[in-house]
Amino acid sequence: MMNSLTSIWAEARSNPLLLVLWLAVAALAAYVFVNGGYLMAVLQFACIYVVFVAGLNLFMGFTGQVSFGHNAFAAISGYTSAVLTATYGWDPVPAAVLGIGGALACALIVGYPVLRLRGHYLAMATLAIGLIAYEVAVQWDSVTQGYMGISGIAPLGVGRWTITSDRGILIFLIVVALLSLLMVRGIRRSRLGRSFVAVAGSEDAARALGIDVARTKLLAFLISAGYAAVAGSLFVHAVGFVSPEVFGLHMVVLAFTMLYVGGIGTIVGPVFGAVIVALLPETFRGFKEYQDLAYGAALVLILIYTPRGLVSLPDLWRRRKAAQKTDVQQTSARQGGAA
């Protein structure tokens, strides 16, 4: 832990622009922590999405697969948490653990056949999983209460010790988000993580090195489903309410946007993606009916200027500086030639 913190620091020092991004996020968190208000909810939401997107990033960014259906795993654990605590009076922790376990079991059953597919076919099959989960949440009225949703879900906590204040929830979510990132980082630097990236690079080359490609993909799918499930449970306990829309297709669209805006396949990309994408609509609140237009335009601009995500900003900066340097060299060389 200490080790990885020092290496993060070393990385940040060698990459000042990234450090600025980190400081901006930290400053925002501090500001919100002190002043509270509506931004508190926005930042809590962003933290939960950091967990969800960090997991999706393992499957899509590192392993090179695609899933439009990870909302299903968030829904399974989220609804399990909600029903067990609100309807049956369970404690949040066992409810969440059962929910996450259930989501992983489903991921195993679904993942085994579905991961034989590739590319667009995998995208379609996973999309179907997400849609099915949504339909079940809507139609299984007796348990999920349909569109009405479930309210009165127990807050985060163990026994009598619960986190109910907005500030407490924010701190807890920030800690969970950071831990999930550190875990992604640990995985990426392990043999397992290297096999993920190898599968993304070339399945045949990975096989020829002795990597069991099907097993590797399944593991990536399971781990990312686990992250989605944690995010699902966090959401319902933090907000205290759940309805099918919470885990609908919108969740997938949002997560994809965060993943690409932040920087797919990078370790910290999900943080910047989640924070920016959660904040942008609020920033343009003053635009009233043009809010969505401004939001969309801002996203397009970000993706045009940092096609590999906000995390690639420092590279952009470096390249620009390098280009200027060679420009200067060429100009002076030309002038030298003329003289």
Place this chain on the structure above:
Amino acid sequence: MTAAVEPSRILSVEGLSARYGHVEALHPVDLHVEAGELVAVLGPNGAGKSTLMRALMGLVPTQGSVAFHGHAVPRRNPAKAAAMGLVLVPEGRGIFAPMTVAENLELGAYLLNDKQEFARRHDRVMTLFPRLKERLAQTAGSLSGGEQQMLAVGRALMSDPKLLLLDEPSLGLAPRVIEEILQTLGELNRAGLPIILVEQKAPLVLTLARRAYIMSVGSIAAEIDPRQVKSHDELAHFYLG
């Protein structure tokens, strides 16, 4: 490992064929490799050389038998073939561009759990390719073509191959770089590593190889002794039929 005093057959392939869907890309072929040998597989583009390499590894659906050191190499199980010591450096190198050189090398020893053995193999690769040592922290995609080929060979050596399969290592490289890489391969072979070297540019490997198979339209057309080939015309005869 020292070169065996008595040549013995390490790889024998009988009636191996491979198909992509309905197309038989490799018609049944027989071939063999003796201990310590460097065997060339020559032939024009589309002759089935790469398919033969992929079939040996079990990367494509095959018929026929492949025996390595007396054990059958299972079909469609490249991970098992790799564990048996058959290691392929694929056409186009198959290195993982977004990962660092060090990570690529680590992946070569994916099946290895022994730290000391890992260090031994790593040292050997660093001695063989000093240029990789300077580039360990760089991403593999940022290397030059020659360095990438060195990395591909280095990564294969990390899995301690008992037979190295090389698919067109010269592809897209400058003549000087090709020479350097072939020289290294020659060194490895003289140290006792059996190699099957696939090449389109025949003259490159004829000085290295003890035997050569000539492939044409999906089957082996001839087996030749490169030292007996006197002129390019004679070689062209094999190529063109």
